[in-house]
Amino acid sequence: MKTYRAGVIGCSRMGGFIDNEVIGHSRIALPYSHAAGYTTCDRTDLVACADLRADVMAEFGNLHGVPAQGQYTDYREMLAKENLDIVSVATQPEPRAAIVADCANHGVKAIYAEKAMAASMADADAMVEAVERNGAILNLGTNRRWDEKYDRMKEVIDSGELGTLQHLIIYNVGTLFNTGSHFLDLVLRLNDDAPPEWVQGYLPDGDSMIDGDLLFGDPQGEGTIQFANGVRAHVLLTARASETEAICSNGTITAFNDGRELQVRKAEPVGLRGRNELQIAPAPQTSPSSSTLRLIQDLVRALDTGQPPRGGVRAARAGNELIFGIIESHLLGGARVSLPLEKRTTRMVRDHTPRQPKYKPD
Numbered sequence: 547m548k549t550y551r552a553g554v555i556g557c558s559r560m561g562g563f564i565d566n567e568v569i570g571h572s573r574i575a576l577p578y579s580h581a582a583g584y585t586t587c588d589r590t591d592l593v594a595c596a597d598l599r600a601d602v603m604a605e606f607g608n609l610h611g612v613p614a615q616g617q618y619t620d621y622r623e624m625l626a627k628e629n630l631d632i633v634s635v636a637t638q639p640e641p642r643a644a645i646v647a648d649c650a651n652h653g654v655k656a657i658y659a660e661k662a663m664a665a666s667m668a669d670a671d672a673m674v675e676a677v678e679r680n681g682a683i684l685n686l687g688t689n690r691r692w693d694e695k696y697d698r699m700k701e702v703i704d705s706g707e708l709g710t711l712q713h714l715i716i717y718n719v720g721t722l723f724n725t726g727s728h729f730l731d732l733v734l735r736l737n738d739d740a741p742p743e744w745v746q747g748y749l750p751d752g753d754s755m756i757d758g759d760l761l762f763g764d765p766q767g768e769g770t771i772q773f774a775n776g777v778r779a780h781v782l783l784t785a786r787a788s789e790t791e792a793i794c795s796n797g798t799i800t801a802f803n804d805g806r807e808l809q810v811r812k813a814e815p816v817g818l819r820g821r822n823e824l825q826i827a828p829a830p831q832t833s834p835s836s837s838t839l840r841l842i843q844d845l846v847r848a849l850d851t852g853q854p855p856r857g858g859v860r861a862a863r864a865g866n867e868l869i870f871g872i873i874e875s876h877l878l879g880g881a882r883v884s885l886p887l888e889k890r891t892t893r894m895v896r897d898h899t900p901r902q903p904k905y906k907p908d
């Protein structure tokens with residue numbers, strides 16, 4: 547079996563060091579960073595990395611075994627010299643589209659791009675175009691798509707034991723690009739990636755961040771999404787962080803605390819009059835496994851077999867469009883916005899200073 551040559555662009559927290567922030571976390575199994583995922587996976591070799599910050603990259607090289615000659619401050623030089631099969635783009639979203647397009651144009655066959663996919667829909671479309679034209683594949687780092695806990699939730703929905711899926715609720719979608727990208731992707735995944743038809747949205751603090759087509763921050767958002775298969779999703783901003791619910795015609799399944807516990811309730815006749823009430827029923831449970839490793843293994847399987855990956859560039863684009871759908875609806879005073887979006891020019895342009903990664907666990 548071939549061992550794939552992997553490289554990481556963006557060697558900060560998610561690229562290389564976030565494992566040090568989550569050791570002992572009850573819901574996250576290591577490896578979590580891209581680099582730790584590649585060094586754990588027995589089918590990938592981490593051979594190169596690129597970052598604008600040479601000091602951060604040197605620490606990354608020490609931690610993950612990438613020698614100085616495999617470290618580049620210009621990722622294009624890395625692409626030209628290293629003959630990479632899989633490349634991670636773990637930068638912030640603003641520079642992501644150009645880097646992903648360069649990777650695909652250089653012949654990289656598999657890309658692991660962090661979320662949110664892109665800072666505009668124009669950028670997202672450019673990524674789709676470059677990836678598909680070059681016959682590459684892309685998985686977005688929306689980890690819940692590869693999280694076994696949510697696989698169990700989806701299996702219960704898909705089994706039909708609760709009837710037909712009707713509503714999905716995300717109790718705290720958070721800021722749209724940072725956490726919203728995760729949970730909007732989860733909505734798509736739980737609903738079998740059905741196409742969305744329209745979105746209505748509201749950004750509580752959005753007006754202070756928007757000037758014309760420019761978005762100067764990552765806004766919190768709420769909204770409703772109608773899907774072509776009749777399912778409606780409600781993405782809320784409540785104190786129930788990281789909780790998700792699927793309401794079906796004959797029952798519900800709820801993921802508490804980011805899926806650490808699943809609860810199933812089924813409609814059962816109770817009492818003398820035999821009226822249906824929701825009763826707690828047995829629910830599948832699973833211990834945490836590494837969603838990052840599963841995402842990388844999915845890319846490896848897709849490269850081995852030529853089959854599509856679980857995510858793919860189109861699903862990534864769909865999630866990005868939900869983010870921008872909520873924003874565009876807010877800009878129109880909460881009007882219903884049809885998808886696909888016609889307007890593609892709104893762009894996030896934050897003044898972002900990269901974070902200092904945690905080189906060692908506490």
Ligand SMILES: NC(=O)c1ccc[n+]([C@@H]2O[C@H](COP(=O)([O-])OP(=O)(O)OC[C@H]3O[C@@H](n4cnc5c(N)ncnc54)[C@H](O)[C@@H]3O)[C@@H](O)[C@H]2O)c1
Nearest residue numbers: 556558559560596597598599636637638660661687900901
């Ligand atoms: N999937 C998850 O659970 C998860 C968790 C944390 C962060 N993230 C995502 O990962 C991404 C990165 O987050 P972070 O906190 O590690 O970011 P960060 O801002 O700390 O670091 C980004 C790094 O990219 C580098 N960079 C920027 N432009 C570059 C270029 N042209 N060439 C090479 N390097 C370049 C910067 O120098 C910096 O080191 C974000 O999109 C974030 O949302 C995902």
